[in-house]
Amino acid sequence: xxxxxxxxxxxxxxxxxxxxxxxxxxxxxxxxxxxxxxxxxxxxxxxxxxxxxxxxxxxxxxxxxxxxxxxxxxxxxxxxxxxxxxxxxxxxxxxxxxxxxxxxxxxxxxxxxxxxxxxxxxxxxxxxxxxxxxxxxxxxxxxxxxxxxxxxxxxxxxxxxxxxxxxxxxxxxxxxxxxxxxxxxxxxxxxxxxxxxxxxxxxxxxxxxxxxxxxxxxxxxxxxxxxxxxxxxxxxxxxxxxxxxxxxxxxxxxxxxxxxxxxxxxxxxxxxxxxxxxxxxxxxxxxxxxxxxxxxxxxxxxxxxxxxxxxxxxxxxxxxxx
Numbered sequence: 001x002x003x004x005x006x007x008x009x010x011x012x013x014x015x016x017x018x019x020x021x022x023x024x025x026x027x028x029x030x031x032x033x034x035x036x037x038x039x040x041x042x043x044x045x046x047x048x049x050x051x052x053x054x055x056x057x058x059x060x061x062x063x064x065x066x067x068x069x070x071x072x073x074x075x076x077x078x079x080x081x082x083x084x085x086x087x088x089x090x091x092x093x094x095x096x097x098x099x100x101x102x103x104x105x106x107x108x109x110x111x112x113x114x115x116x117x118x119x120x121x122x123x124x125x126x127x128x129x130x131x132x133x134x135x136x137x138x139x140x141x142x143x144x145x146x147x148x149x150x151x152x153x154x155x156x157x158x159x160x161x162x163x164x165x166x167x168x169x170x171x172x173x174x175x176x177x178x179x180x181x182x183x184x185x186x187x188x189x190x191x192x193x194x195x196x197x198x199x200x201x202x203x204x205x206x207x208x209x210x211x212x213x214x215x216x217x218x219x220x221x222x223x224x225x226x227x228x229x230x231x232x233x234x235x236x237x238x239x240x241x242x243x244x245x246x247x248x249x250x251x252x253x254x255x256x257x258x259x260x261x262x263x264x265x266x267x268x269x270x271x272x273x274x275x276x277x278x279x280x281x282x283x284x285x286x287x288x289x290x291x292x293x294x295x296x297x298x299x300x301x302x303x304x305x306x307x308x309x310x311x312x313x314x315x316x317x318x319x320x321x322x
Contacts, residue, residue: 025085025263026059032253033064033078033089035071041122041205041289042251046090048283049119052274070094070159070321072105075254079112083258088116088267091254093161096307100314101159101321109307113254114264115299117271120289122249123223124165124201125208126236127216132198137220137240140199144175152178154197156185159321164310165201165222165247167317172242192216203249204229204288222247229288250306252292252299268296 030053034046046063053061066074071094081087096109107113126137134140144151155163158181166179180197182188185206192200193215200207201222208230210216220236221227224246237245253271255264272293274280284291294302313319 025266026057028086029060029062030057030085031062031064031087033066033074033087035067035074035089035092035094037065037067041120041203041249041287042090042092044287045119045251045284045289048280049271049274052277052280053270056270056273070098070101072098072102072107075109075113076106078254078256079107081256083114083256083260085255085259085263085267088253088255088259090119090251092251093249093306093310095254096303097159097164097310097314099307100311101319103320103322109303110300112257114257114259115296115303116253116255116264116268117275117296118250118252118292118294118299118302119271119275120251120284120291121223122251122289123204123221123227123229124162124247124249125204125211125221125230125233126165126169126199126201126219127192127207127211128199128219129192129195129197130214130217131195132217134219135217137234137236140219141173141175141240144173144177149176149178151175151199152180152197154180154182154188154191154200156188157181157183159314159319160185161203161247161249162188162201163319164313167319168245168247168313169201169236171313171316172245173240201247208288228285228290250302264296 032046032050034043036042050061050063066077071092074089075095078089099105128134134143153166155166170177188200189202189206191197193210207216211218218233220239221230221233222236226235237243275291275293281291
């Protein structure tokens, strides 16, 4: 009886200590792991939001870039972190796609993390070199069918957003084209600008300046609806007669599994608040990205939908990364 009494006291003490820690959170600096090197949409998002979190939480939020292996290094670090709210990560779509691309991934995207919120979406734009005679998505599909496997599409590499967009486009429109992967979006875009490759699904931020300069022709945007990024540009779905076609890059935040719910809710509310600030929103829109900010439950549903969608495409196209 005495031992049970002492055990109950210990549990009560631990529980009250945990509740007290949650009530006073945060009491020390917080680390936001970012899975990419400095520069690019994910890093821009993290560095825009971190100072706002520092102001509202009263503790410094430090951006810690840990690039490599399509984000796997950063995601594994987060999955192994102590779930006390002092480590969370900015994630990209790869967090749920990697498990289909790689033979072995050291984390489970649903078991090992707590969703916080979806931060931004980043549409791709289907662009072609001006020498390509196609003036619309339908004309490009017709051209690809007429050339029977000769039309070439560049991508930033196997398994990247642009490559998966191409595979979905190829499957949906039933065309046969050549995929030319490069080591990064910059080299891929340069080859299309030079006319060595005819087409590319490029992130809007990189492509739009060349479209406006007349060096590329934009045929459609891959979001489900027309975007503020390019309001006059039709979606690939409507321009190509392919209902349901949608490809978006996205970035959000996850914490390690086991993070106390009150702390996760606090981080969610502060992240969403930061995304709605006019200066943050305007900067993100100027970077051809669209701020979101939703509930953890909505983000969890979104992640599962993205995982299922791309797992199907990756399997059908036999896309693998060693």
